[in-house]
Amino acid sequence: MLKAIINTLLSIxxxxxxxxxxxxxxxxxxxxxxxxxxxxxxxxxxxxxxIQVLGGWLLPxxxxxxILVASALVSAQPQRLQWYPVIVNLVMAxxxxxxxxxxxxxxxxxxxxxxxxxxxxxxxxxYRVTQIxxxxxxxxxxxxxxxxxxxxxxxxxxxxxxxAYIAMGILGGGEFAYRMWLKSNxxxx
Numbered sequence: 001m002l003k004a005i006i007n008t009l010l011s012i013x014x015x016x017x018x019x020x021x022x023x024x025x026x027x028x029x030x031x032x033x034x035x036x037x038x039x040x041x042x043x044x045x046x047x048x049x050x051i052q053v054l055g056g057w058l059l060p061x062x063x064x065x066x067i068l069v070a071s072a073l074v075s076a077q078p079q080r081l082q083w084y085p086v087i088v089n090l091v092m093a094x095x096x097x098x099x100x101x102x103x104x105x106x107x108x109x110x111x112x113x114x115x116x117x118x119x120x121x122x123x124x125x126x127y128r129v130t131q132i133x134x135x136x137x138x139x140x141x142x143x144x145x146x147x148x149x150x151x152x153x154x155x156x157x158x159x160x161x162x163x164a165y166i167a168m169g170i171l172g173g174g175e176f177a178y179r180m181w182l183k184s185n186x187x188x189x
Contacts, residue, residue, distance in 0.1 A: 018161030030078035093137035105130035
């Protein structure tokens with residue numbers, strides 16, 4: 001129970017990463033924010049060693065975040081913190097792409113949690129959806145990179161802390177609605 005609470009709090013804090021970075025850098029608390037983020041990412045990395053997450057993306061994103069934040073601290077360049085969303089998206093794209101070659105695909109793994117006896121048609125469908133998520137993560141990494149290169153903290157924060165999450169929700173929700181429609185019409189078993 002305590003692990004679940006800690007994981008939930010960590011997830012919320014890391015989802016708020018862009019807002020925390022913006023507030024820290026714009027309000028002159030970059031050192032404090034870097035130490036806070038470093039601690040959160042170290043805890044997340046340590047916990048992810050004990051938690052089996054589908055695709056194994058949690059540990060690589062946490063370790064990459066630790067390295068990134070530590071390099072920002074050592075170099076006294078807090079702007080490096082802006083690269084974390086890029087790294088997360090690239091790791092996610094790689095994790096999803098890996099499962100396209102080393103099956104089952106990521107979305108098939110998720111689907112089998114609810115439906116262990118997934119049909120061949122369902123396997124093909126989840127493979128295609130995994131491909132779509134790969135493209136999404138690559139495009140999202142490109143947009144996140146663009147916001148870093150523009151050197152506009154407000155734009156970076158709005159995109160990475162709001163727009164990217166909305167886009168993820170639209171893709172996930174849209175895919176779910178489409179899948180339910182396919183099932184209701186007997187096109188997906």
